[in-house]
Amino acid sequence: MGLIRLCRRKSPWLLHFNTGGCAGCDIELVAALTPRYDVERFGIQLRGSPRHADILVVTGPITRQAKDRIIRIYEQMPEPKAVIAIGSCPASGSVYHDCYNVVWPLDKHVPVSAYVPGCPPKPEAIIHGILKVLEKV
Amino acid sequence: MTFIVPIGPQHPALKEPEFFKFEIKGEEIVDIDIRFGYVHRGIEEALQRRDYKHDVYLIERICGICNVVHTTNYCQAIEQLAGVEPPERAKYIRVIILELERIHSHLLWLGIAAHQIGFNTLFMLAWRDRERVMDLRELISGNRVTSATNTIGGVRRDVKTEQVPTILRGLDALERSTKYYIDLFNSDRTILARCTNVGILTKDDARKLCAVGPLARASGVDTDIRRDHPYAIYDKLSFNVITEREGDVWAKSIVRLREILESIQIVRQAVKKMPIGPIRIKVDLNIPRNEAIERTEAPRGELFYYALSNGTDRPERVHVRTPTCANVASIKRMFLGGTVAEIPIVIWSIDPCFACNDRVSLVDSHTGKTFNLSLKELRKWRH
Ligand code: SF4
Numbered sequence: 001m002g003l004i005r006l007c008r009r010k011s012p013w014l015l016h017f018n019t020g021g022c023a024g025c026d027i028e029l030v031a032a033l034t035p036r037y038d039v040e041r042f043g044i045q046l047r048g049s050p051r052h053a054d055i056l057v058v059t060g061p062i063t064r065q066a067k068d069r070i071i072r073i074y075e076q077m078p079e080p081k082a083v084i085a086i087g088s089c090p091a092s093g094s095v096y097h098d099c100y101n102v103v104w105p106l107d108k109h110v111p112v113s114a115y116v117p118g119c120p121p122k123p124e125a126i127i128h129g130i131l132k133v134l135e136k137v
Numbered sequence: 138m139t140f141i142v143p144i145g146p147q148h149p150a151l152k153e154p155e156f157f158k159f160e161i162k163g164e165e166i167v168d169i170d171i172r173f174g175y176v177h178r179g180i181e182e183a184l185q186r187r188d189y190k191h192d193v194y195l196i197e198r199i200c201g202i203c204n205v206v207h208t209t210n211y212c213q214a215i216e217q218l219a220g221v222e223p224p225e226r227a228k229y230i231r232v233i234i235l236e237l238e239r240i241h242s243h244l245l246w247l248g249i250a251a252h253q254i255g256f257n258t259l260f261m262l263a264w265r266d267r268e269r270v271m272d273l274r275e276l277i278s279g280n281r282v283t284s285a286t287n288t289i290g291g292v293r294r295d296v297k298t299e300q301v302p303t304i305l306r307g308l309d310a311l312e313r314s315t316k317y318y319i320d321l322f323n324s325d326r327t328i329l330a331r332c333t334n335v336g337i338l339t340k341d342d343a344r345k346l347c348a349v350g351p352l353a354r355a356s357g358v359d360t361d362i363r364r365d366h367p368y369a370i371y372d373k374l375s376f377n378v379i380t381e382r383e384g385d386v387w388a389k390s391i392v393r394l395r396e397i398l399e400s401i402q403i404v405r406q407a408v409k410k411m412p413i414g415p416i417r418i419k420v421d422l423n424i425p426r427n428e429a430i431e432r433t434e435a436p437r438g439e440l441f442y443y444a445l446s447n448g449t450d451r452p453e454r455v456h457v458r459t460p461t462c463a464n465v466a467s468i469k470r471m472f473l474g475g476t477v478a479e480i481p482i483v484i485w486s487i488d489p490c491f492a493c494n495d496r497v498s499l500v501d502s503h504t505g506k507t508f509n510l511s512l513k514e515l516r517k518w519r520h
Contacts, residue, residue, distance in 0.1 A: 018176075020175065020176040020177075020178055021176075021201075022198040022199060022200055022201040022204075023200060023201040023202050024198070024201025024202075024204070024282045024283055025201070026201070027201060027202060027245060027282065028281070028282060030264070031264065031267075031268070031271070034248075034260075034261055034264035034265060034267075034268075035261050035264070035265040035268075036265060036268045060176075061178065063175065063176060063177060063178055065175045065176075065177065066175060066176075094198070095194055095195045095198050096178050096179075096180070096183070096195075096198070098183060098186070099178045099179040099180065099182070099183045100179040100182060100183075101177050101178050101179040102178050102179070119198075119283065120201065120281075120282050120283065122281060
């Protein structure tokens with residue numbers, strides 16, 4: 001088991017899903033992948049398919065259209081899995097809190113391991129959030 | 138026999154989810170259908186429930202990538218409603234952050250476009266250089282992405298004289314790397330092979346389908362709101378409107394890259410000419426009944442706002458039409474007759490404000506069998 005845990009800690013693959021946010025968080029997440037911040041030094045990579053992913057990174061206030069999809073993606077991911085909510089949107093709805101088409105918070109729909117507050121959070125904060133989750137694994 | 142290839146709506150590579158349905162015959166795309174609405178949050182309705190000042194922050198979050206142009210447009214529309222003019226210095230600061238935003242948006246586009254054609258080194262290089270613009274934006278506005286600089290009646294933060302040398306140094310570095318990218322687009326074999334004669338939009342089609350922004354300019358339509366309908370202080374600055382004739386993905390890239398150089402020139406001029414003075418004025422926000430239309434040139438094209446006031450501190454109606462909305466109509470024309478391998482780069486060539494095409498499933502319309510492809514596999518698709 002020790003070896004498997006070590007491998008999991010050293011290569012957490014991310015799946016990113018925007019549930020209707022403004023894309024501010026999304027570009028900061030991508031910025032975290034690029035040379036200045038370079039999360040790949042922790043073995044972190046962005047993947048395209050939920051079946052490859054260990055950590056689901058969610059941005060946005062969860063529109064009604066996106067709700068079923070986020071649940072479906074979560075169910076498709078293999079165990080063990082974790083969810084990180086990036087930005088104020090999935091935590092508190094941010095500026096969209098009273099819009100008619102959003103169903104925040106995220107933890108009503110899927111279990112969340114960590115929140116990274118900010119609108120948008122800086123890439124450093126996002127990396128910090130991911131590392132916090134890794135400590136738990 | 139035709140196949141249906143649905144792309145999306147889930148797993149955005151980057152941004153908002155959208156849904157594309159491609160009908161293919163062998164390799165050739167014969168039809169395409171697009172469905173919107175996965176990110177519908179109800180912003181226009183929420184705008185009516187808040188007052189003018191609060192709306193600025195909601196408007197800013199319509200799109201994180203081009204937030205400054207949204208707030209500038211909104212503030213200008215409300216200033217028009219209230220019949221006030223912001224101070225001169227505020228207009229200069231607006232132009233500086235607007236153009237820095239255009240540079241960041243185009244570099245972001247360049248990076249993702251390189252990723253779509255499998256050129257990941259260029260993706261990393263472009264985003265490395267983009268960090269310089271982000272630094273400048275952080276220096277001026279205090280935040281990397283959402284700047285919160287604009288407000289009704291002016292701007293909230295000044296550009297200090299000590300900051301000017303840093304800004305100019307940053308611009309010099311950006312100019313060097315942009316020139317390198319232009320060289321690359323003119324000479325690299327991979328880029329030329331993947332981008333030339335792909336996703337062509339002719340000048341006629343661009344006119345008929347009302348394309349805007351770099352998409353239209355790459356097809357030879359000479360349009361730019363900054364020149365045709367100058368706002369802020371664009372009439373006092375000199376810059377060129379970049380056009381190309383080819384209308385393919387390559388032309389769209391070159392237009393955007395050369396626009397970065399123009400933007401750098403604009404910021405340089407604005408920083409030099411900036412007058413001393415106040416940066417905002419007080420505006421009475423109980424605006425009597427009035428209506429206003431405002432247009433600006435966003436990085437992706439013409440952004441259009443309509444605002445109606447009703448005598449209270451809340452707007453009666455604010456309507457927004459974004460450039461992607463205008464450009465989506467052209468997508469079909471660009472795809473017809475193309476091949477499956479072109480899908481990612483051609484979708485991205487309009488610089489859509491969404492990128493949720495991570496998951497593709499091919500449906501055999503005869504047997505009903507479905508098989509899934511990720512966008513990554515799609516990128517590797519070869520004849
Ligand atoms: S938290 Fe802020 S920046 Fe992030 S998606 Fe929501 S509104 Fe945009």
